[in-house]
Amino acid sequence: MTATSPTLRRLRTTWTAALAAVLVPAAVALPTVPSAAVPSPGSAVVIDEVYGGGGNSGAVYDRDFIELYNPGDEPVALDGWSVQYGSATGTTWSGQTDLTGEVPAGGSFLVAQAYGSNTDLPDLPAPDVEGTIAMSGTGAKVALVSSTERLSCLGAACADVADLVDLVGWGSANTYLGGAPARATTNSTSVSRVEHVNTVDNAADFTIGTPTPAGSGADPEPEPTPTPTDEPEPQTVTIAEIQGTGSASPLVGETVTTRGVVTAAYPTGGFDGLYLQTEGSGGDPAEDATPGASDAVFVYSADAAGQVAVGDHLEVTGVVGEYFDLTQVTPTSWTVLDEPAAAVKPTATTWPATEAEREALESMLLAPQGDYTVTDNYSTNLYGTVGLAAGDTPLVQPTSVGRPGSDEATAQAADNAARAVQLDDGATWNYSGSARSATPLPWLNDADPVRVGATVTFTGPVILDYRYSAWSFQPLEQLTGENADLVQPATFADTREASPQDVGGDLTVGTFNVLNYFTTTGDQVDGCQYYTDRAGNPISVRTGCLARGAADAENLERQEAKIVAAIGELGADVVALEEVENSAAFGKDRDQALADLVDALNAAEGAGTWAYAPSPAEVPADEDVIRNAFIYRPDAAETVGESRILLGSEAFGNAREPLAQVFQPAGGAATDAGDDVLVVTNHFKSKGSAGPWPGDADAGDGQGASNESRVRQATALVDFADEVAADAGTDRVLLAGDFNAYEQEDPIKVLTDAGYTDLGPTTGKYSYSFGGQVGSLDHVLASPAALDAVTGTDIWNINAYEPVANEYSRYNYNATILYDTTPFRSSDHDPLLVGLDLGADGPTEPTDPAWERGVVYTAGDRVSHDGQVFEALWWTRGETPGSSPWGAWAEVGQPVETDAGTYPAWTSSQVYVGGETVVHDGERWQARWWTRNQEPGLAHGPWQRQG
Numbered sequence: 001m002t003a004t005s006p007t008l009r010r011l012r013t014t015w016t017a018a019l020a021a022v023l024v025p026a027a028v029a030l031p032t033v034p035s036a037a038v039p040s041p042g043s044a045v046v047i048d049e050v051y052g053g054g055g056n057s058g059a060v061y062d063r064d065f066i067e068l069y070n071p072g073d074e075p076v077a078l079d080g081w082s083v084q085y086g087s088a089t090g091t092t093w094s095g096q097t098d099l100t101g102e103v104p105a106g107g108s109f110l111v112a113q114a115y116g117s118n119t120d121l122p123d124l125p126a127p128d129v130e131g132t133i134a135m136s137g138t139g140a141k142v143a144l145v146s147s148t149e150r151l152s153c154l155g156a157a158c159a160d161v162a163d164l165v166d167l168v169g170w171g172s173a174n175t176y177l178g179g180a181p182a183r184a185t186t187n188s189t190s191v192s193r194v195e196h197v198n199t200v201d202n203a204a205d206f207t208i209g210t211p212t213p214a215g216s217g218a219d220p221e222p223e224p225t226p227t228p229t230d231e232p233e234p235q236t237v238t239i240a241e242i243q244g245t246g247s248a249s250p251l252v253g254e255t256v257t258t259r260g261v262v263t264a265a266y267p268t269g270g271f272d273g274l275y276l277q278t279e280g281s282g283g284d285p286a287e288d289a290t291p292g293a294s295d296a297v298f299v300y301s302a303d304a305a306g307q308v309a310v311g312d313h314l315e316v317t318g319v320v321g322e323y324f325d326l327t328q329v330t331p332t333s334w335t336v337l338d339e340p341a342a343a344v345k346p347t348a349t350t351w352p353a354t355e356a357e358r359e360a361l362e363s364m365l366l367a368p369q370g371d372y373t374v375t376d377n378y379s380t381n382l383y384g385t386v387g388l389a390a391g392d393t394p395l396v397q398p399t400s401v402g403r404p405g406s407d408e409a410t411a412q413a414a415d416n417a418a419r420a421v422q423l424d425d426g427a428t429w430n431y432s433g434s435a436r437s438a439t440p441l442p443w444l445n446d447a448d449p450v451r452v453g454a455t456v457t458f459t460g461p462v463i464l465d466y467r468y469s470a471w472s473f474q475p476l477e478q479l480t481g482e483n484a485d486l487v488q489p490a491t492f493a494d495t496r497e498a499s500p501q502d503v504g505g506d507l508t509v510g511t512f513n514v515l516n517y518f519t520t521t522g523d524q525v526d527g528c529q530y531y532t533d534r535a536g537n538p539i540s541v542r543t544g545c546l547a548r549g550a551a552d553a554e555n556l557e558r559q560e561a562k563i564v565a566a567i568g569e570l571g572a573d574v575v576a577l578e579e580v581e582n583s584a585a586f587g588k589d590r591d592q593a594l595a596d597l598v599d600a601l602n603a604a605e606g607a608g609t610w611a612y613a614p615s616p617a618e619v620p621a622d623e624d625v626i627r628n629a630f631i632y633r634p635d636a637a638e639t640v641g642e643s644r645i646l647l648g649s650e651a652f653g654n655a656r657e658p659l660a661q662v663f664q665p666a667g668g669a670a671t672d673a674g675d676d677v678l679v680v681t682n683h684f685k686s687k688g689s690a691g692p693w694p695g696d697a698d699a700g701d702g703q704g705a706s707n708e709s710r711v712r713q714a715t716a717l718v719d720f721a722d723e724v725a726a727d728a729g730t731d732r733v734l735l736a737g738d739f740n741a742y743e744q745e746d747p748i749k750v751l752t753d754a755g756y757t758d759l760g761p762t763t764g765k766y767s768y769s770f771g772g773q774v775g776s777l778d779h780v781l782a783s784p785a786a787l788d789a790v791t792g793t794d795i796w797n798i799n800a801y802e803p804v805a806n807e808y809s810r811y812n813y814n815a816t817i818l819y820d821t822t823p824f825r826s827s828d829h830d831p832l833l834v835g836l837d838l839g840a841d842g843p844t845e846p847t848d849p850a851w852e853r854g855v856v857y858t859a860g861d862r863v864s865h866d867g868q869v870f871e872a873l874w875w876t877r878g879e880t881p882g883s884s885p886w887g888a889w890a891e892v893g894q895p896v897e898t899d900a901g902t903y904p905a906w907t908s909s910q911v912y913v914g915g916e917t918v919v920h921d922g923e924r925w926q927a928r929w930w931t932r933n934q935e936p937g938l939a940h941g942p943w944q945r946q947g
Contacts, residue, residue, distance in 0.1 A: 039166045039177060039200055044076050045069065045103055046198050047083075047166045050142050051211040052135030053187030055116015056700025057405065060188055060211050062121040064113035064135045066142055067213055069196055070103035077102045081165075082148045083111055083131070087689035087705070088139040088172045091543065093151040094689075097131030103216060110215030117699065128215050134690075134697045136705070137187045138771070139171015154543045156529055168202050172688070174543070179433030180382050182206035184771060187700050189469070194324070203382070203430050207324060208469045234317050239278050239297050240290035242320055242327065247359055249327045251320040256329065259315045259337070261344045263296065263365045264463050267306035269427025269478035273298055273328070274305045275363050275463050276314060280342030282365055285349050292356075296363035298328040298465075308334075310476060313341035326466045327362065346461035351390030351421065358471055361464050368473065372456040374492060375420070376772030381805040381814075382432050384425030384442040384479070385472070386450055387772040391419055394452050397702070397775030399742040400766065404701040409744070416773060422472040423456070423490060424465070425479040431814050437534035440481025441816040443488070444805055449824070450492050452769050452801035460489040481816050495801070496824065499569050503792030505835030507637060507665045509679055510572030511736035511780055513829035514563050516626065518549030518581040519596040521556050525586070533812035540809040546585050546625045550808070558808040558819060559826075563597070564604050566798060566823035570831050573636035574663050576681035576736040578656070578829075582627040590615045594629045601631070606926060606946075608915020609633060613643045613661045620647055620657055628659040628681040628737065635903055635917055637663050640676055641728065646720045651712035654691045656683040658717050660724045665838055667895055667904060670862045670871075671848065673729040675838040677786060680721050682737035684747060685709040703745045710741055714750035725783075732838070733783040738829060742775040756781035759834055765795040767830040774800070780832050791835040799827045853878050862892070873911065885909040885933040898924060900946075908933045917946060 048069035053059045066083050070076050078099040085095035103109040112127035114134040135142075143151055146163040153161050154175050169176030170191045171184035178201025182191045190211040199205055234255040242258060244250040260276035277296035281289070288295075299305075299316055300323070308314060318331035346367035352358040375394035376387025389395045395416040402408025425442040443450050462473035479487045522528035522538065528545040530538035538551035550556035567575060581593035589595075594612045601610040613630035630643065640662040646652065660680045668675040687704025690696040695708030717735065725733050735756060741747040743761060752758060759780045760767065766774040782790055804810060805818045806825035851863040857872040863881060864870075869892040870881035876888035883889075885908040893904030896919040906918040912927040918936070919925075924946040925936035936943035 039164060041198050041200055043166050043198060044072060045078070045109075045144060045165060046071065046193065046196070047142055047144050047168045048108065048196060049190050049192035049212065050135070050140075050168060050170070051190035051213070052140060052185065053116075053137035053189070053700060054113070054135075055118045055121060056137055056187040056698075057118070058187040059116060059118065059121055059137075059700070061124055061213065062119045063115040063124060064133065065124055065127070065211075065213050066097075066111040066113065066131075067192075067215075068103055068109040068111065068144065069193070070105055070107055070109070071196055071198070073105050075102045075104050078109070080146070080148060082145050084143045084145055084151050085133045085135060086141045086143075086151075086154075086175070087136060088141065088169075089174050089686070089688040091154060093143070095131075095133035095135075096148070096150060097129060097133060098148050099129055101128050101216070107216055108214040110213055124213050125215050126217055128217075136171070136698055137185060137700050138698075139169075139173055139181070139184045141167065141169040141173045141175045143167045156542075157544065166198075168206060170202065170206065176202045178202050178204065179430040183208050183379075183468070201430075201433075204428070209324065238290075239276065240293040240295050242297055242329065243294040243362065245292040245360070247325065247355075248322050249320050252322055254320050255318065255332075256320055257315065257317045258297070258329070259313070259341075260296070261341050262308050262310050262312045262314055263344055264426075264474065264476040265305040265308060265310060266426050266478055267302055269425070269429060271426060271428065271478075272302035272305065273300040274308060275299070275365075276316065276329075277344045277363070277365060279313065279344065281344060282347045283345035285347055288347075292360050294327075294360055294362045294364055296365065296463075298326055298363050299334075300328045300330045301334070304331060304334050308336060311343075313337040313339065324467060324469070351419065353418065358464070358466075362466055364464055365461050366464050366473070367461050368458050372421075372458075374450060374452050374454045374456060375774070376769070377450050377452060377803045378769075378772075380443050380450060380803055381441065381810065382430055384427060384429065384431060386423040386443055388421050388423050388456060388473075389416075389419045390421060392455070394769075395420060395773045396766070397742050397770075397773045399702040399745050400775035401744065403744050403749075404703050404746070406744075409702065420470075420772065422470050423462075424472040424474050426475045427478045434534070437813065438815050441805065441814050442479040442481055442484065444803055444816060444818060445481065445484070446816075446818055446820070448492060449494060449496060449806075450803055451495050451797075452774060453797070454495050455493040456490050457493075458490045462489050495797075497796065497798075500571060500796035500831075500833045501792070501794040503794055503833050503835030505789075505791040505837045507574065507663065507677065507836045507838050508572045508833060509574045509576070509663075509677070509734055509736065509780070509836065510570050510831050510833045511576040511578070511681065511738075511778060512567065512570070512831040513578040513683070513738045513778060513827055514580060515827035515829070516548040516579050516581075517559065517563060517577075517593065517597060518547050519556065519593045520547055520581060520583065520586045520588070521549065521553060522547045522551040531809065534814065535812065537812070539811055539813075548625065549581070555808060555811070558811060558821075560597075560600050561821040562808060562823060562826035564600050565821060566826040566831065567601060567631075568605055569823055570796065570833060572633075572831075572833055573665075574630065574632045574679060575831075576679055577629045577631065578681065578683040578738045579626045580629045582623055582625050584619075584623070585625045590619065590627075591629075594631070598631055602915075606915075606917075608917070608926070609635070613639050616643045616645050616659075618647060619645055620652075624656050626656060626683070628656055628683055630659070630661050630679070630681065632663065634666065636666050636901065638666050638668060640664050640673075644724055646716065649716045649720075651709070651716040654706070654709055655685040655713055658682050658720055660721070662728045662730065667892060668838075669848065670860070676728060676730040677732040677734060677789070677836060677838060678721070678725050678728055678730055679734045679736060680717065680724070682713075682717060682735065682739060684713045684738070684740045686740050703741070707741075707746055710739070710745075710747040711750055714739075714741075714747040718751065718754045731783060731785040732789060732836075734786055734834065735781040736779070736832070738778050740777050742777065743779075748779065748781075751781050755784055757784075757787050759790065759793040760795060760832060762793050763795050765797060765830075767795050767797075767800060767832065768828075769800040778829050778832055780834050782834075786836070789836045789838055791837050793835070794833045795830050796833060797830050798823045799825055800830045804828075851881050853880075857888075868892075870909075882909070893918060900924060906936055908935070912942075914942075 170182035583592035691709035891907035
């Protein structure tokens with residue numbers, strides 16, 4: 001077969017899908033809400049490149065920049081225009097640079113922004129406009145506006161802004177064009193358009209690479225050279241000669257003829273080409289006939305890919321090029337040869353340690369050897385890409401391993417770069433976009449979770465491919481959820497744990513960020529805008545109102561089912577919660593959402609199983625809409641005194657104030673703090689946006705934005721905990737919660753310098769995953785006395801390691817629906833569990849004072865008498881404890897261990913109001929209503945047998 005192909009230029013996406021995204025009427029919701037409908041493929045000026053790592057550690061230039069581009073034939077004046085900036089998750093456009101001058105036809109325009117700390121780095125080319133915006137090195141949003149009026153929109157609301165010309169969101173940006181933001185950058189990379197193409201889809205139009213700033217002083221792109229009438233005779237070369245031994249082909253621009261065997265073909269999915277490898281090559285690397293040069297090349301032709309088959313012997317004539325560092329041949333003709341060719345063998349190799357070794361295998365058929373571990377599954381839900389780490393561990397956040405800027409952190413960053421590789425799907429599709437949401441996701445299904453930390457087993461050969469600035473293993477044809485049985489080249493170990501490890505102790509304490517648990521749903525509040533499913537149904541609140549959780553009751557039920565399952569299986573006696581709705585913001589009792597959660601837990605586990613610690617009498621005058629809280633099991637734990645919240649702290653002006661509560665094991669000493677522990681739950685300022693203090697800007701050292709805010713919050717927390725502990729008379733203190741700081745970062749160092757010990761690292765696990773790297777933002781830190789009581793610690797990896805597709809908020813985003821009512825992906829943070837032996841150092845004899853006939857006792861007073869403990873129900877003097885089951889004294893039942901847990905023994909004089917569980921004659925009973933002196937087991941009585 002001989003064929004010709006007129007296609008000389010590759011686009012990574014189609015115009016059809018992008019135009020569908022911008023032309024959908026405002027009343028029709030998309031699966032993921034595009035940021036604006038005003039920018040179009042015909043925009044006169046586009047944002048062509050953005051770099052936010054300038055002057056940071058590892059940066060290429062000394063300052064940030066925004067580059068604009070004019071694709072037209074006439075210059076465009078920018079007087080009265082502006083570029084505006086917002087942090088990735090911020091709710092305002094926080095920076096603006098007004099523009100003057102013009103963008104030349106077919107040329108660029110450079111807007112310089114803030115310098116970083118390292119001004120010894122290379123300067124930018126001469127900028128056209130100077131600005132002072134300090135931009136993020138990892139992700140944010142930038143808008144080009146044809147006015148100087150500051151934007152006030154986010155997400156879909158930007159569609160109503162008539163002067164919005166272009167917009168790019170990257171990383172974790174909450175505002176973007178198309179189906180998803182462009183991928184995240186680093187201090188050494190920028191986000192830039194692929195060949196200036198504008199399909200109004202940030203994820204498809206932008207790639208990540210080395211910054212290439214250019215201003216209007218740079219020469220515009222030259223007009224294409226006309227094709228000569230007489231084509232030069234192509235030279236016949238081997239594929240190894242095309243590849244060469246460097247990072248780029250020595251034959252770029254040359255027309256060549258070469259031969260090889262087709263090893264993979266992608267007529268669908270967006271790759272639009274095939275891989276060709278020298279016949280008989282591969283197998284044992286020691287027998288490589290062309291060491292240092294790859295024996296395979298990508299042939300860019302959708303026509304060829306659709307007309308040939310894997311195993312065909314193919315001759316190709318075409319032009320050699322480099323497409324973002326992937327060597328390729330764009331054919332003008334190809335022929336399927338009749339003569340037989342020696343089969344290509346997969347090269348059996350471990351992960352190449354250096355870039356040169358990887359280049360020597362670019363585009364070749366491989367049989368990966370050695371260990372590989374899943375390190376990133378976030379993009380799996382979007383692009384069908386699974387991030388892998390060569391070796392038996394995922395990649396780790398550098399500041400989880402070493403102090404910012406330390407040799408240890410630097411070494412970890414280098415290790416991450418050396419071990420990272422993607423397992424791709426042979427396509428460029430975005431499965432969350434409207435054009436692809438009906439296609440089942442690759443890799444993910446309801447039977448085989450693809451979890452961070454899971455071992456990967458390769459079941460077939462793959463292609464080592466380089467595109468989008470990353471090395472990838474590609475299947476031999478496009479993989480979808482429909483053809484996985486035949487095409488998928490790898491499987492993953494199931495590492496789920498049904499419950500956390502046993503941590504021992506007589507009191508267990510957990511901490512859990514429940515990811516915006518709001519029982520005030522979006523449909524109850526004016527102005528809410530939503531993330532929607534593929535049918536346009538609201539799923540969760542995106543912006544526009546105070547609500548942050550589920551869109552409506554149906555979605556709340558989905559969210560709540562997973563949270564209830566997770567808390568129930570956690571097995572904690574006390575749970576410190578973060579990101580619970582502060583119901584006072586909606587004109588309700590502050591504890592309403594917390595009470596709703598307890599009601600849901602009790603509906604699942606039995607009345608009276610759970611209770612919550614009520615809000616303190618005094619709360620800050622100005623609070624966040626999310627709050628910290630405590631719930632506990634009354635059969636296992638008791639509150640001691642009221643909860644306390646930090647008041648009047650300037651440090652917490654942009655975070656949630658710490659909440660403190662003293663607990664003791666159920667039935668503990670009422671007048672002795674020997675079995676008490678003070679737990680303080682926290683939720684520090686996030687890394688996503690800069691706070692008000694000097695030093696809050698992202699310094700590029702891995703600690704993110706608002707590090708100074710978190711340091712101040714940690715300092716205030718130490719003082720608050722000291723004060724509350726002193727008032728409570730205990731030196732056992734646990735600081736728990738979401739500190740938004742990894743293990744070796746400054747805020748955690750403040751706490752450990754104050755004498756606290758971070759318990760999470762003792763588990764060898766991590767509670768969070770971001771950017772393909774694991775680390776812990778959630779911590780439990782113990783004072784020295786509390787540390788002495790610790791019997792065990794565990795991080796239960798039910799959330800951070802799970803695909804985001806399992807979350808309630810992604811319900812029906814794709815034809816593959818992975819939601820279920822299990823605990824897995826009930827949040828984005830993993831819970832921690834700590835066991836404490838609070839009685840180990842306490843007295844063995846009852847500590848309650850002996851009853852005395854002449855002493856006046858009031859309700860709540862406890863005494864010991866005849867070896868039993870009694871509690872006064874009302875004022876009494878002279879009445880002997882135990883003399884009457886109807887008197888002023890209620891006998892406190894002694895703890896009884898059962899297979900289901902430890903419960904108090906029933907006593908005739910104790911008052912039960914309904915929901916309490918007791919043990920009587922070796923069996924568990926639960927009170928159904930108020931009862932006193934009615935023995936469990938009586939027919940039609942108030943007691944119900946429990947298993």
